[in-house]
Each structure stands twice: as C-alpha cells, then as structure tokens.
Amino acid sequence: MRNYFSLSIISLFLFLTVLVACQKEPVEPKTGALQLKFDNVVGTQELNLDNTTYTNGSGEPFVVTKLDYFISNITLKKADGSEYVVPQDSSYFLVSERNTASQTLSLRNIPADDYTGITFVVGVDSLRNTMGIEKRTGALDPAGTASGMYWDWNSGYIFLKLEGTSTAAPTDATGKQNFTYHIGLFGGYQSKTINNLKVIQLLSKSTPVRIMADGTTAVQVKADVMKLFDGVKPLSIAQSPTIMVSSQSAEVAANYATMFSIGNVQAD
Numbered sequence: 001m002r003n004y005f006s007l008s009i010i011s012l013f014l015f016l017t018v019l020v021a022c023q024k025e026p027v028e029p030k031t032g033a034l035q036l037k038f039d040n041v042v043g044t045q046e047l048n049l050d051n052t053t054y055t056n057g058s059g060e061p062f063v064v065t066k067l068d069y070f071i072s073n074i075t076l077k078k079a080d081g082s083e084y085v086v087p088q089d090s091s092y093f094l095v096s097e098r099n100t101a102s103q104t105l106s107l108r109n110i111p112a113d114d115y116t117g118i119t120f121v122v123g124v125d126s127l128r129n130t131m132g133i134e135k136r137t138g139a140l141d142p143a144g145t146a147s148g149m150y151w152d153w154n155s156g157y158i159f160l161k162l163e164g165t166s167t168a169a170p171t172d173a174t175g176k177q178n179f180t181y182h183i184g185l186f187g188g189y190q191s192k193t194i195n196n197l198k199v200i201q202l203l204s205k206s207t208p209v210r211i212m213a214d215g216t217t218a219v220q221v222k223a224d225v226m227k228l229f230d231g232v233k234p235l236s237i238a239q240s241p242t243i244m245v246s247s248q249s250a251e252v253a254a255n256y257a258t259m260f261s262i263g264n265v266q267a268d
Contacts, residue, residue, distance in 0.1 A: 029111055029112075030111070030112040030213035030214075031108075031109045031110055031111055031112060031211075031213065031214075032110055032112050032211040032212050032213055032214060032215045032216065032217065033106065033107065033108050033109075033110065033211075033215070033216040033217070034076075034106075034107040034110050034209075034211060034216075034217050034218075034219065035104055035105065035106055035107070035216060035217070035218040035219065036071075036074075036104070036105040036107070036118075036219055036221050037103060037104050037105075037218055037219065037220050037221065038071075038095050038103045038104075038105070038221050038222075038223055039103070039220055039221065039222050039223065039263060040067055040095075040097050040103075040223045040225060041222055041223065041224050041225070042054045042064070042224065042225045042226050043224065043226045047064060047067065047097060047225055048064075049064055049065055049066070049067075049097055049098065050063065050064075050065055051063070052064075054225075054226070056226065056229035056230060056235075056237070057226075057229060057230035057234055058168075058229070058234060058235075058236045058237070058238075060166055060167075060168035060229075060236065060237045060238060061166060061167055061168065062164050062165070062166040062168070062179065062237060063164050063165045063166070064097075064162065064163070064164040064225060065163050065164045065165065066097070066098070066161055066162065066163040066164070067096070067097040067161070067162055067163075067225060068094060068095065068096045068097070068148075068149060068160070068161045069094075069095055069122060069159060069160040069161070069223075069256075070092070070093070070094055070095075070122065070123055070124050070139070070149070070157060070159050070160075071092075071093045071094075071095055071105065071120050071121070071122065072091055072092045072093070072120065072121045072123065072124055072125060072128075073086075073088065073091055073119075073120060073121040073125060074086040074091050074105075074107065074118070074119070074120045075118075075119040075120070076110065076115040076117070076118060076119075076209075077115060077116060077117035077118075077119065078113060078114065078115055078116060079114070079116045079205055079208070084110065084111055084113075084115075086107055086110075088128075090107070092124065092128070092138065092139045092140050093105045093139050094139040094145055094146060094149065095223075110211045111211070112211050112212060112213040113210075113211055114208040114209070114210050114211075115203070115208060115209045115210075115211065116203055116204060116205045116207075116208045116209075117201060117202065117203045117204070118201075118202045118203050118209070118219070118262075119199060119200065119201050119202075120199075120200055121197055121198065121199055121200070122159055122160065122197070122198045122200060122253075122256060122257065122260075123157070123159035123160075123184070123186065123196065123197040123198065124140065124156075124157040124159065124186070125186065125197060126186040126187055126189070126197075128140065129156050129157060129186050129189070130189050140157070148161075149161065151184060156184050156185065156186060157184055157186075158182050158183065158184045159183050159184050159196060159197070159253075160181070160182075160183045160252075160253075160256055161181070161182050161183075162179075162180075162181040162225065162228060163178070163179070163180050163181070164178070164179055165177055165178055165179070166178075166179055166237045166241075168236075168237045168238040169237050169238065169241040170238075170241060178241065179237045179241045179242065180241070180242045180243075180244070181228070181242075181243045181244075181252055182243075182244045183196055183243070183244075183249050183252050183253055183256070184196065184245070184249075185245065185249060194247065194249060194250050196249055196250060196253035198253055198254075198256065198257040200257065200260050202221070202260060202261065202262050203262055207262070207265075209265055210267060212267055212268075215267060215268055216267070216268050217265065217266070217267045217268075218264075218265070218266045218267075218268075219262065219263075219264075219265050220262070220263030220264045220265070221260055221261070221262060221263065222260065222261050222262075222263045223259050223260055224259045224260075224261070225259070227255055227256065227258045227259035228252060228255045228256050228259065229255070230255075231254065231255030231256070231257075231258045231259070232251070232254045232255055232257075232258060233251040233254060233255060235251070235252065235255065
C-alpha cells in the first residue's frame with residue numbers, strides 16, 4: 001500500500017511538472033507570407049519599354065526606355081491602429097521594369113491577421129543613405145544591384161529613374177530627342193537639400209488584406225507612369241526634358257507619390 005501511495009505521489013508530481021513546463025513554453029505566433037507585385041502601367045495600358053508610344057496630358061508622344069525605383073520601409077496596419085513593421089534590413093527593394101523578378105517583393109513571417117493598410121516609402125531613407133557601405137547591401141549595393149541608382153558625387157541614392165524618347169524633346173548633341181528624370185535627395189546630411197522621400201499609404205478598412213497562417217497572399221500594386229506627367233503638377237517634356245538635382249525634382253516627386261494603387265488581391 002505504501003509503495004502504491006508513493007508511486008501515485010510521484011506520478012502526480014511528474015504530471016504537474018510537465019503541465020507547468022507546457023504552460024511556460026511560448027506559443028509560436030502563426031505567420032504567413034505577403035507578396036507585393038508591382039505592375040507598371042501607363043494609364044490603362046501596360047508599360048512596354050522601347051517600342052510603344054504613349055501620349056501625356058500635354059499631348060506629347062513619348063516612349064519609355066527605363067523605369068527603376070526604390071521601395072522601402074514597409075509597414076502593415078490593422079484596423080485597431082496597431083502595426084507590423086517589416087524588419088528594416090529586409091525592407092529595401094529596387095523595382096526595375098527590365099527585371100521581371102524585381103517586381104515581386106516577397107515578405108515572410110508576417111503575423112497572420114487582417115490588415116487594412118500598407119505603407120511604404122518611395123526612395124531610401126536618410127539614415128540608410130548615410131550609413132556605412134557595409135550596411136548598404138543587397139538592393140542597396142552601389143557596386144551591384146543599385147549600380148546606376150547612386151550618385152557618387154552626391155553620396156545619395158536616386159529614388160526613381162524615368163528615361164525615354166519623345167519628338168517633343170529638343171534634339172541633343174547626339175542628335176537624339178531624349179528625356180531624363182532622375183529624382184533623389186533625402187533632405188541633406190552635411191547641408192540641407194530638398195527632401196523627395198514620399199510615404200505611400202494604400203488600402204482601407206473596407207478592403208483588408210488577410211495574411212493566412214502558412215499561406216501566401218499576393219497583392220498587386222499598380223504604378224502608373226502617366227501620373228508622373230499628369231499628377232499634381234503637369235509635366236511637359238518639351239519644357240523640361242531633363243530634371244535631376246533642382247527644385248523641379250520636388251514637383252516630379254509629388255507626382256509619383258500619386259502613381260500607386262492596389263489592384264488584385266489573391267490568397268493561397
């Protein structure tokens with residue numbers, strides 16, 4: 001009888017020990033994946049480089065030969081106002097029309113939930129712009145992926161590049177009619193500059209994006225090149241065929257801040 005009682009006490013002790021241990025184990029949060037698929041368009045048409053002529057609001061025909069832009073600092077917002085901030089080191093992307101793979105931004109380990117807002121920055125924030133080169137890797141590597149999107153002389157990234165040809169542009173020294181818009185400037189480091197960083201906010205409470213546990217949700221983000229010409233401030237190629245580091249760059253930045261919208265949403 002004494003042995004039976006002892007065994008019972010030991011069994012109960014072991015059961016309580018396991019129960020307490022299980023209660024102390026942290027519960028792994030359920031997560032899923034989000035893909036932001038950027039679809040570059042021109043009004044109601046798909047963007048085709050080199051061989052399709054479009055017409056802006058000023059009646060000027062143009063052909064696009066390059067479109068590249070940085071997307072960074074992605075945040076997802078819930079209806080209650082709380083946020084999930086994508087880890088910053090994993091939140092820099094260079095979208096290029098010539099590189100189809102670059103147009104899909106893959107975000108993993110997103111807490112499963114309904115999100116009513118997506119926020120991101122067009123450009124590269126001032127902190128990362130001024131960090132050591134060892135912190136500017138991947139999409140931000142000036143000698144690699146970001147080659148051609150960095151001003152060595154100005155120590156800063158070009159946030160957006162739009163290049164092309166137009167019969168409305170004046171003939172340059174090479175006999176070609178080109179237009180070139182390279183927009184950067186983050187507010188300055190040692191001296192003050194224009195700040196062309198633009199925060200984009202998409203979605204609303206009526207159109208939430210659901211991240212499913214162990215699933216993948218794909219959100220199409222349309223980027224309308226026509227908005228660069230016909231946005232807040234109409235842009236004429238004939239009057240301004242080249243815009244880089246000038247006060248007019250702020251007008252182009254204000255225009256491209258309006259070029260993004262949500263398209264289709266699919267969940268697997």
